Amino acid sequence: MVLQLSTFHWEGGAGVAAARLHQALLHAGVDSHLMVSQISRPGPQTTAWADSPWKSKKAWGNFVLERLSFLPYEKDKSVRFAFSPATAGADITDHPLVKQASIIHLHWINFGFLSLKSLEKLFALGKPIVWTLHDMWTFTGGCHYNRGCERYLSHCCYCPYLKKPGEYDIAFAQFEKKLALYQNTPLTLISPSRWLDDLVQKAVLTSGKPSQAIPNCIDTDFFKPGNRAEARKALGLPADKKLLLFAGANTQDPRKGFTYFQEAMRAPGLADAEVMILGKGKAENFAHLPVKAHFLGKISDANQMVQAYNAADVLIVPSLEDNLPNTIMEAMACGTPAVGFDTGGIPEMIGHLESGFIALSKSASTLSEGIMWVLKHNADGAVSENARNKVLQLYSEEVIARQYSKLYDSLLHGQ
Structure with missing residues (x-):
């Protein structure tokens, strides 16, 4: 035993x-x-x-x-x-x-x-x-x-x-x-x-x-791609916007790099996008974001987490230190590509220019570049498919x- x-x-x-x-x-x-x-x-x-x-x-x-x-x-x-x-x-x-x-x-x-x-x-x-x-x-x-x-x-x-x-x-x-x-x-x-x-x-x-x-x-039979429109409707999110997900257990922890995400959202190419935020915190903490934010708070229900990943177009992980974040694995299992900094185990998870984008650490400009790359290249779902397949091969x-x-x-x- x-x-x-x-x-x-x-x-x-x-x-x-x-x-x-x-x-x-x-x-x-x-x-x-x-x-x-x-x-x-x-x-x-x-x-x-x-x-x-x-x-x-x-x-x-x-x-x-x-x-x-x-x-x-x-x-x-x-x-x-x-x-x-x-x-x-x-x-x-x-x-x-x-x-x-x-x-x-x-x-x-x-x-x-x-x-x-x-x-x-x-x-x-x-x-x-x-x-x-x-x-x-x-x-x-x-x-x-x-x-x-x-x-x-x-x-x-x-x-x-x-x-x-x-x-x-x-x-x-x-x-x-x-x-x-x-x-x-x-x-x-x-x-x-x-x-x-x-x-x-x-x-x-x-x-x-x-x-x-x-x-x-990860259980790939539970974390899997679902209907985006239904997921957005269930969470009260807009059906016609590009939605970027930031999920940090504690969004105010400097290690999670939220300030870089906030700066990245100032890029002109992301002016029409909106943001979903999961984790501990208060809605007023995100009042200074340059785009509209949907603060969903801390979600403990696993089914709602799957809905959140399926509602998002891309997951953003600007962590300054991290081992092998569960959020990246969960998002990719749901077919949601991730963009993250070149720190810790993150580059091992996200296949650069295949299943997502690896940005230079502490660089808000390459973070926004990565978000735009995913939005542009995933129009046919190819990046999503690569993300899901990587999880099936390595993390099932x-x-x-x-x-x-x-x-x-x-x-x-x-x-």
């Missing part, structure tokens, strides 16, 4: 990716179990660690404690959730599922689910550990994305996320703990993108560990479940 461990369940990019992999493995006949801090919705072989009122309070307490432990050190509130000290978490070593598991498969485990101490106890069981990285935290002194700092390549210290960076700051201390923690552990590190796997192999904490790139997966449930099954077999039987 393989036990998947994830803080979140069907929430956030990492939580969705973990739940989708679990679903794909079950469909492929793999005995997979998923344990999350708290369940978002019931599912087969899915268990909440916090399965009682007391444990729910404990989970919340661990989250608060973990966040409070960083508070005295944070540079300002903009970095509050960008650094995880991993000081508080649950000890799950005596849980029946952990005892039954042949392989422990970690996903994103921060925010009070598992601490460094929790991991130490888990690793001490001596079971093979697979760890799918959904950001850079595994090999840094605490940040989830490095924002240009490359100290993790040698040793974290003088951390730019801290109020008082120093030679022996908390990033240095966490780095040292991870160094000791990983030393004698049978860790196999999986990155959803080749970009992240390349960093894994360069980072001091993880270089020399077995690693490979296996993408996240069967393709990814096969790769993980092979990995699990090799760890258990040395094949």
Whole structure:
């Protein structure tokens, strides 16, 4: 039995990716179990660690404690959730599922689910550990994305996320703990993108560990092309406009690059287009857009997400740092081409001038150029078809479940 461990369940990019992999493995006949801090919705072989009122309070307490432990050190509130000290978490070593598991498969485990101490106890069981990285935290002194700092390549210290960076700051201390923690552990590190796997192999904490790139997966029978007119009608969107979709979990997060999208929309060639915006935020945040905006808020219902992708002519992803965004995979599965910056794993997903357009990082002008390229070249649906086909070939449930099954077999039987 393989036990998947994830803080979140069907929430956030990492939580969705973990739940989708679990679903794909079950469909492929793999005995997979998923344990999350708290369940978002019931599912087969899915268990909440916090399965009682007391444990729910404990989970919340661990989250608060973990966040409070960083508070005295944070540079300002903009970095509050960008650094995880991993000081508080649950000890799950005596849980029946952990005892039954042949392989422990970690996903994103921060925010009070598992601490460094929790991991130490888990690793001490001596079971093979697979760890799918959904950001850079595994090999840094605490940040989830490095924002240009490359100290993790040698040793974290003088951390730019801290109020008082120093030679022996908390990033240095966490780095040292991870160094000791990983030393004698049978860790196999999986990155959803080749970009992240390349960093894994360069980072001091993880270089020399077995690693490979296996993408996240998606249910291509659910995320699929649909009727555009019907989708627009259901969402109350105009039938006769070019609609550009910006979907960020938090549209105000600078990492999502909304300012570049806003600037790109000033291009004369896009004056008649309109914008759909999904995610956390308020309608007034988008009052300064040079074109009409339709703010749909945060959509949790998966059927409505499919409608939103099918309503759009193109998805815009101007992220400044990203691993393998679910939004791109979802849009492309629905036959909606994407335009994104040349950062992280984005260029691996979007085939430049085939299934979308890769713009120069932080360049609003090439972003608008890309949007116009897609609108012009997708008149006959060729770009949409290429987008859908790429997802079928690389990210479908069967393709990814096969790769993980092979990995699990090799760890258990040395094949």
